[in-house]
Every structure is written in C-alpha cells, then in structure tokens.
Amino acid sequence: MRKYWWKILAYLLLLTICTEGFLVKVPVLDGRLQQSIRNTFFHVPMWFSMMIFYTVSVVYSLIYLYKPSHKSNDYAVEFARIGAVYCILGLITGAVWATYQWGDPSVWKSDPKLIGAALSLLIYLAYFVLRGSIVDPDNKAKISAVYNIFAFAMLFPTIWILPRMATSLHPGGQGAEGNPGLNPNDASRNVSIFLWLGVVGWTLLGVWITTLRVRLQLIIEKKLHG
Amino acid sequence: MSTSYKHIVTLIKKDLLLEVRQQYTFYGVLLYVASTIFVVFQTIGGEPEGFVWNSMFWIVQLFVCVNAVAKSFLQDSKGRMLYFYSVAGAGDFILSKIIFNAILMAVMSLISMLLFMALLGNPLIHIVSFVGISLLGGIGISLVFTFLAAIAAKAQQQAALMAILGFPIIIPQLLLLSKIAKTAFDTAIQPSLWQMVMVLAGLDCLIIVLALILFPFLWKD
Numbered sequence: 001m002r003k004y005w006w007k008i009l010a011y012l013l014l015l016t017i018c019t020e021g022f023l024v025k026v027p028v029l030d031g032r033l034q035q036s037i038r039n040t041f042f043h044v045p046m047w048f049s050m051m052i053f054y055t056v057s058v059v060y061s062l063i064y065l066y067k068p069s070h071k072s073n074d075y076a077v078e079f080a081r082i083g084a085v086y087c088i089l090g091l092i093t094g095a096v097w098a099t100y101q102w103g104d105p106s107v108w109k110s111d112p113k114l115i116g117a118a119l120s121l122l123i124y125l126a127y128f129v130l131r132g133s134i135v136d137p138d139n140k141a142k143i144s145a146v147y148n149i150f151a152f153a154m155l156f157p158t159i160w161i162l163p164r165m166a167t168s169l170h171p172g173g174q175g176a177e178g179n180p181g182l183n184p185n186d187a188s189r190n191v192s193i194f195l196w197l198g199v200v201g202w203t204l205l206g207v208w209i210t211t212l213r214v215r216l217q218l219i220i221e222k223k224l225h226g
Numbered sequence: 227m228s229t230s231y232k233h234i235v236t237l238i239k240k241d242l243l244l245e246v247r248q249q250y251t252f253y254g255v256l257l258y259v260a261s262t263i264f265v266v267f268q269t270i271g272g273e274p275e276g277f278v279w280n281s282m283f284w285i286v287q288l289f290v291c292v293n294a295v296a297k298s299f300l301q302d303s304k305g306r307m308l309y310f311y312s313v314a315g316a317g318d319f320i321l322s323k324i325i326f327n328a329i330l331m332a333v334m335s336l337i338s339m340l341l342f343m344a345l346l347g348n349p350l351i352h353i354v355s356f357v358g359i360s361l362l363g364g365i366g367i368s369l370v371f372t373f374l375a376a377i378a379a380k381a382q383q384q385a386a387l388m389a390i391l392g393f394p395i396i397i398p399q400l401l402l403l404s405k406i407a408k409t410a411f412d413t414a415i416q417p418s419l420w421q422m423v424m425v426l427a428g429l430d431c432l433i434i435v436l437a438l439i440l441f442p443f444l445w446k447d
Contacts, residue, residue: 065443115397122394129390134381143380146440147391150373153436154395 007208013201016194039097045198046090047117049206053083054124058152061145070221071214073141076148077131078213082206084124091117123151233314237322241298245330252330255294259334262286263341273347276411283342284363284404288396290334291367292389295327299375316442320376324437327368335364349411356410362423363403366430370396373437380444402426 057079064072094114130147134140245252266282274282310319339360343350350356371392378388406422 119394119397126391126394130377130381130387133387139380142443143377146443147377149440150377150436151395153432154398 006204010201010204010208013197014205016197016201039093041194041198043090043093043097044195045202046086046093048199049203050083050086050090052203053079053086053206053210054152054155057083058148061148064141064145065149068138068141070141071218073145074214074217075210076145078210078217080124080127080148081213082210084121084128086202086206087117087121087124091121120155123155127151230315230318233318234322234325237310237314237319238326241322241326251297255290255297255330255334256337258293259286259290259338260341262289263338263345267345270346273349276349277408279342279346279349280404280407280411282346283339283360284400284407286338286342287335287360287364287367288400290338291331291364291371292392294330294334295368295371295375296388298323298327298330299372299379311445316445317438319445320373320437320441323376324369324372324434327372328365331364331368332361335360352410356407359403359407359410362426362430363399363407366399366403366426366433367396369430369433369437370399373433373441376437376441376444399426399429402429 057076060072060076060079064076091114094117127144127147131140131144134143263286266286270278270282314322336357339357371388374388374392374395378391381387402422402425406419406426409419
C-alpha cells in the first residue's frame with residue numbers, strides 16, 4: 001500500500017464507527033427517534049462525502065479544461081463515480097432511517113430533499129451516459145468536463161436551496177426546525193464526535209477507493225498505448 | 227463590443243430568415259404543439275381541475291421545448307458550423323442561439339396557452355400573471371435545453387441524449403414554475419411568490435452565464 005498512514009486511519013475510524021457507534025451512549029429523546037439517531041453516523045457523512053467528491057470532481061474538470069491531461073480526466077470521472085455510489089448509499093441509509101423516524105416502511109416519501117437527492121443522482125448518471133455515447137477519448141473528456149461543471153452548478157439550487165424553501169420532513173425545511181446539517185446545540189457531545197469521525201472516515205474510504213481506480217485506469221492506459 | 231452586437235443581430239436575423247423561408251421547422255413545432263395538446267384534450271375528456279390543467283401545461287411546455295430546440299440545432303450541418311466558427315466568436319454564436327430559441331419558445335408558449343384555454347377550458351383567474359409566468363418559464367426551459375443541445379450536438383446523438391441530459395436538470399425549474407403558476411388559479415396570494423420568481427430569474431441568469439463561459443470549450447472542435 002502506498003502512503004498508508006491515511007488508509008490505516010480510515011480503517012480505524014470506520015472500525016470505531018461501526019462498533020462504538022452502536023455502543024456509545026446517545027441521548028434517548030422522544031418515542032420515535034430513540035436509538036435510530038445512530039444513523040447520523042452513517043447517513044449524514046454519506047452526503048457530506050458526496051458533496052466533497054462532487055466538488056473535487058468539478059475541480060478536476062476545471063483543471064482539465066484549463067490544461068488537458070489524461071490524469072485530470074480520470075480523476076474527474078472516478079470522483080464523480082464514487083460520489084454517485086455514495087449518493088445511492090445515502091438514499092439507502094436514509095430509507096432505513098425513514099422507516100423508523102417517519103412512520104411506515106414505504107420506500108419513498110415525497111420530501112423535497114429526497115427529490116433533490118434523487119435528481120442529483122440522475123444528473124450524474126446522465127453524465128456517465130454522456131461519456132458512454134462519445135467514442136473519441138479527447139472529445140469525451142472535454143464534453144463531459146463541460147457537462148460536469150454545468151451539472152454541478154445546477155446541483156446547488158436543486159439540493160440546497162429549493163428544499164429549504166419548501167415544506168419538508170427533513171430538518172431545515174419550512175415547517176421543521178433546525179439546521180439541516182450541523183447545529184452544535186442540537187446534538188450531544190457523543191453524537192457530534194462520532195458524526196465528525198464518521199465524515200472523515202467515510203470520506204477517506206471513498207478517496208482510497210477512487211485513487212485505486214485511478215491507478216487502475218492509468219495502468220490500463222499505459223498497457224493499451226505502450 | 228459593437229461588432230459583437232452586430233454579429234449577434236446578424237446571426238439571429240439569419241435564423242429568423244431561415245425560419246421564414248424554410249417554414250417546415252416553425253410549422254413542424256407548431257404541429258407538434260397542436261397534436262400534443264389535442265392528445266391531452268382527448269385523453270382527459272372534460273375540463274380538468276386547475277392543478278391538473280397546470281401540470282399538463284408544463285409537461286407540454288417541456289416536450290415542445292425539447293423538440294423546438296433540437297430542431298433549431300439540428301439544421302446546421304458540420305460544414306456550416308465550421309463557417310460560423312471562422313466568422314463569429316463562440317460567445318456571439320451561443321448568445322444568438324439562446325435569444326433565438328427564447329423567442330421561439332415564447333411564441334410557442336403563447337400559442338400553447340391559447341390552445342389550452344380553447345380546448346381544455348379556462349380555470350385561470352389571473353390571466354395576465356399566467357401569461358407572464360408561461361413566458362418566463364418557456365424562456366427559462368429553452369435556455370437550459372439550448373446549452374444541452376450544444377453539448378449533445380458535439381456528441382452526435384442529438385435528440386435522445388438531450389432529453390436524457392436535460393430532464394433531471396430541468397425538474398427543479400419545473401417545480402418552481404408550477405408552484406408559481408398555481409397562484410394564477412387561486413384568489414389567495416402566496417406569501418413567498420416574489421421570492422420564488424427571483425430564484426427562477428436568478429437561475430436563468432446563472433444558466434446564461436454558464437453557457438457563455440463554457441460554450442467556447444465546446445466550440446473548439
């Protein structure tokens with residue numbers, strides 16, 4: 001393993017989350033929330049990590065447009081890919097949580113933040129379809145970089161601004177109190193600590209997977225082009 | 227700056243002239259509008275409720291826009307594109323396309339609104355504000371799809387790809403539009419109406435700026 005310090009850190013952090021996360025003392029509030037608050041260690045970091053990965057992907061797209069190179073193209077794609085995977089994971093963990101927090105175990109509820117999340121997933125899936133439909137690699141990289149930037153800019157209204165403006169089941173929309181992400185007064189110390197540990201841990205895991213994939217792509221390209 | 231303005235005006239005039247002479251594009255889209263609204267009319271049967279009318283209207287707007295914008299980008303062949311590339315700047319070209327598609331969509335919005343009112347009854351209370359909303363909405367949708375058509379044109383698989391790329395991006399805009407448009411059906415005034423209109427206008431400006439910045443990269447081909 002190259003540069004293993006942060007990989008070991010990621011492993012240890014996630015080990016902590018998955019064990020201590022279920023054992024540590026959390027405040028048991030009203031009847032519904034109870035122990036499922038522990039989902040904060042899984043669900044919320046997914047979204048944080050997803051935004052981080054999408055941001056990094058867009059930065060690499062910008063770098064590609066400024067100075068084209070295979071490396072920045074590969075990075076942009078792989079970070080978008082891991083971002084999409086984390087989006088799916090976030091939706092799944094959200095669905096698991098929703099069955100306890102919001103009532104019946106139906107898979108979907110019409111909540112603006114959910115719709116926004118699903119839309120962002122669709123936008124990035126369309127990104128991969130776009131890449132698949134172009135054959136010439138340079139053209140592919142350039143056009144997908146342009147679409148990546150456009151899609152990222154449209155992402156902000158979709159998942160941050162509109163859900164805040166509409167009535168929502170999530171905290172932070174109209175009709176519910178609280179900041180959607182981080183209210184330091186809202187969470188007990190244990191929950192905050194593990195939340196941030198979770199964010200770091202899951203992000204590092206995603207970065208690890210991405211760098212492995214990028215290295216794989218580079219090796220494949222080297223083999224193909226000699 | 228003034229030469230750039232002249233270029234844009236000339237390009238728009240060129241498109242308008244093509245429309246007037248080869249009328250099949252304009253009439254093609256018009257026919258599409260009429261047929262779609264007729265299908266809606268037949269399947270719904272009577273005169274629908276306000277909110278059904280509203281949602282049908284915006285769905286029809288969406289599909290008409292996809293069609294109209296796809297046609298307007300399809301008609302320029304590769305050779306002609308090369309000619310434009312050597313003559314006009316990228317910013318001018320995309321701006322002229324944006325303005326032309328916006329005008330086209332505005333006209334189509336008015337026509338489809340008239341047809342809706344004729345066939346499906348008129349549950350509107352504030353007609354003027356609905357006209358304003360449908361114009362704003364039509365232009366906003368056409369902005370997004372113009373830029374996506376530029377992307378899809380480079381990928382050589384125009385209409386289908388444009389639809390795939392476009393639908394997720396356009397949904398928040400459509401949601402905003404149908405929410406604002408609902409106010410034209412009620413007598414009650416919604417409190418955050420102007421806030422939503424501002425968000426929509428801001429979104430449109432963002433798209434135009436992005437298109438102007440990003441199109442030159444697509445153009446170099």
